[in-house]
Amino acid sequence: MELRVLNYFLATAQELNMTRAAEKLLVSQPALSRQIADLEAELGVKLFIRQPRRLILTSAGRYLQTQAKEILALADKTKQNLISSTVINGDLTIGAGESYAMQRILNLLSELIEDYPEVKVHLFSGDYTVTEQKLNNGTLDFAVIMGDLPLGNYESLQLPEKDRWGVLMSKDDELAKLDSIRPEDLVNRQILNSEQASEKGRFQRWFGNLYRQVNFVGTYNLYYNAGLMAKNSKILILSYDRLANTSEDFDLVFRPLSPALTEPVTIIWKHETELSTIAQLFINRLSASISDDTK
Structure with a gap:
């Protein structure tokens, strides 16, 4: 498959009309039809069902x-990275879930852009499954993951910060009066859980014998909409600390779990991969930042 033909295919898939796609690509409609037909013949599959319009x-x-x-x-x-191999520029692409620990990485990225204005940074938000897939197929340079996950297939660097689990709730909730939340405080309450934590059974041991007395009403994968639900209902959100704005002007409060439950935060990249100049500079600076904070 030629990259040019893949571009032709994507334009056709977007327009779902051969004439409009040909106009967009600045080629004749018969030429485009022939390229798509040749691609289908090469792959041995039909890519489109053709209808009159x-x-x-x-x-x-x-x-x-x-x-x-x-x-x-x-x-x-x-x-882009090959063109920029002799100077500090190019693209740096990082995928991550939501975590306060990202602040360290974002600070470093801001410094890189300031020092090297030709650098372009691309941030992708998603859970571990999605970011790992993109890391493995090469569209991400790095992925930032939260939790104890198998890392044998990757190079890794653990950040000093840890994510702390707790409950996000309306400031009017009766549990907001407490300094911390114990398992018995959540019995018979409606709770929205993190999708990844739910899949891994993260809270079963923490709840112990009370686990079946908790009403898990669903899951979320990214925080923002879950926070809106906590603000506008009696539903409690199991969440990491410092993701929500809980200042006095807002209607949300966060209370940590007790006993405490925390997650490590790790940045990973593929084994035996030749990093681009900007990717190597980023990981060097991140390593130095961690070393300075752990001395």
């Missing part, structure tokens, strides 16, 4: 659409 993506077409976006993004990133 529109196209419909097949399941194979939808799969190729997802993969083609990743392939072209990786090709463009590789090209």
Whole structure:
């Protein structure tokens, strides 16, 4: 598959009309139709169902659409990093979940942009499953993960910061009067749990024998909307500390769990990967920052 043909395919998949796609690509409609037909013949699958006025993506077409976006993004990133190999510029791409520990990384990124204005930073928010996939296919340079996860396939650097679990709630909730939240305080309460924590059974040991007496009403994968639910209802959110604005002007409060429950925060990258100049500079600065704070 040629990159040029993948571009043709993506334009056609977006427009779902061969004429409009040809106009967008500045090629003739017959030439575009031929390129798509040749691609289908090369792959041995039908990518589109052809109707008189529109196209419909097949399941194979939808799969190729997802993969083609990743392939072209990786090709463009590789090209930019090769062009910039003699100077400090290029693209730095980092994926992460939500964590206060990201502040250290964001501070370093701000300094890099200030020192090297040609550097472009791309931040991707997502849970571990998504960021690991993007790291493995090369569209991320680094992934920041929270929790004790198997890291044998990656290079890694653990940050000094740890995420602390607690309960986010309306400031009018009766539990807001407490300094910390114990398992028995959550019995028969409606709780929204982190999707990743739920999948890993993160709180079963913490709740102990009371686990079945807690009413888990659902899950969330990123914090913002969960915070809105806590603000506007009696539902409690199991969340990391310092993600929500809990100043006096806001309607949310956070109370840590007791006994305390914390998670390590680790930045990972692929084994035996030749990092770009900017990626290597970033990891060097991050390592130095950690060393300075742990002396």
